[in-house]
Amino acid sequence: MVREVEDYFGKWGEHGTVDLKQELGLVLMRIANRCLLGEQIRDNMFDEVTHLLHELFENGLHMASLFFPYLPITPHRRRDAARAKLGEIFHEAVRARRTSGRAENDVLQKLVESRYADGRPVTESEIAGLLIGMIFAGQHTSASAAIWTGACLLSHGDGRHLEAAVEEQRQIIFRHGRERVDYDVLREMGTLRCCIMEALRMHAPANVIIRQANKSFGVQARDGSRYAIPKGHTLVTSPAVNNRLPHIFEDPHVYDPSRFGPGREEDKVGGKFSFTPFSAGRHVCLGEDYAYMQIKVIWSHLLRNFELKIVSPFPDEEWEKFIPGPRGKVMVTYKRRLLE
Numbered sequence: 001m002v003r004e005v006e007d008y009f010g011k012w013g014e015h016g017t018v019d020l021k022q023e024l025g026l027v028l029m030r031i032a033n034r035c036l037l038g039e040q041i042r043d044n045m046f047d048e049v050t051h052l053l054h055e056l057f058e059n060g061l062h063m064a065s066l067f068f069p070y071l072p073i074t075p076h077r078r079r080d081a082a083r084a085k086l087g088e089i090f091h092e093a094v095r096a097r098r099t100s101g102r103a104e105n106d107v108l109q110k111l112v113e114s115r116y117a118d119g120r121p122v123t124e125s126e127i128a129g130l131l132i133g134m135i136f137a138g139q140h141t142s143a144s145a146a147i148w149t150g151a152c153l154l155s156h157g158d159g160r161h162l163e164a165a166v167e168e169q170r171q172i173i174f175r176h177g178r179e180r181v182d183y184d185v186l187r188e189m190g191t192l193r194c195c196i197m198e199a200l201r202m203h204a205p206a207n208v209i210i211r212q213a214n215k216s217f218g219v220q221a222r223d224g225s226r227y228a229i230p231k232g233h234t235l236v237t238s239p240a241v242n243n244r245l246p247h248i249f250e251d252p253h254v255y256d257p258s259r260f261g262p263g264r265e266e267d268k269v270g271g272k273f274s275f276t277p278f279s280a281g282r283h284v285c286l287g288e289d290y291a292y293m294q295i296k297v298i299w300s301h302l303l304r305n306f307e308l309k310i311v312s313p314f315p316d317e318e319w320e321k322f323i324p325g326p327r328g329k330v331m332v333t334y335k336r337r338l339l340e
């Protein structure tokens, strides 16, 4: 991840103006290609795979697709064509990896080596499906979270949240030196983590979580009223509402990363379902740690190496999508610096 991020931002000039949305989308795509799919796809098919994933996201994330996934409309036809082509590419990549006998250090390799409990190997099309599922689950969500983190840091709190995040980087460079950015160092970035959590709380990339009741049960609300949930009923909860409940989060409409810091820890105030951008329970996001890690790698690099200013209005939310991101461009000016 670190190498991909350094290479990508190494190509920026001394100063300039960029659309953060486009830049972070691309750098995350490079990380996904490297860490999940492997160097072979990244080096030979990056543009094609990026284009097909873009087709999949642009045409498959509308609310209509969630409730009527097989509606015969043009976006769904384009989504399905992109899914079929990606399936072919990943299928071929799995076959090539198996026949080459080479072992790489990526998620594709883990899947190629994995077996079911009865010893049966996972098939090529199953692996292709798992890879597409993982990228679908992780790409747009991480891009949305990374962009909101930047938009919030650069817009809210009169610069004091940004300065706190920069100061943390200064301290870390002082302790470990500029060159060392590894798993342990990234885990020390508590202030940055709180900034990401707060962006996720206010702008959760998944705005509906849906479950079906496998058995009948009852729930009691805070005001004492009771509800019976019959077996087979569908339940929907929204992190956008859950993460702004005023009895859990103080001043819920204010961007305040310190609410997650020592002494407050508002993500734990109401128990394990207080903070739900990654859902919770049995189907909690499997990529949560990976997502924090890649957003930290990106933002620690940007904070250390650039002075940034947002020059477009604070973005609206794309509420018509079930993985909403910031609407329109998020324009930012940058100037290189070396944080000491």
Ligand code: HEM
Pocket: 133, 134, 135, 137, 138, 139, 141, 142, 145, 204, 205, 206, 208, 209, 210, 276, 277, 278, 279, 282, 283, 284, 285, 286, 287, 288, 290, 291
């Ligand atoms: C900030 C980034 C991310 C957010 C906000 C997020 C959010 C979520 C949410 C809310 C769910 C539950 C969906 C539901 O139950 O209906 C989920 C599930 C999942 N996520 Fe993530 N996700 C993120 C990144 C990732 C990444 C990077 C990966 C993989 C590389 C990933 C893989 C998965 C998988 C495999 C599931 C399904 C888990 C299951 O059903 O058991 N996610 N994610």
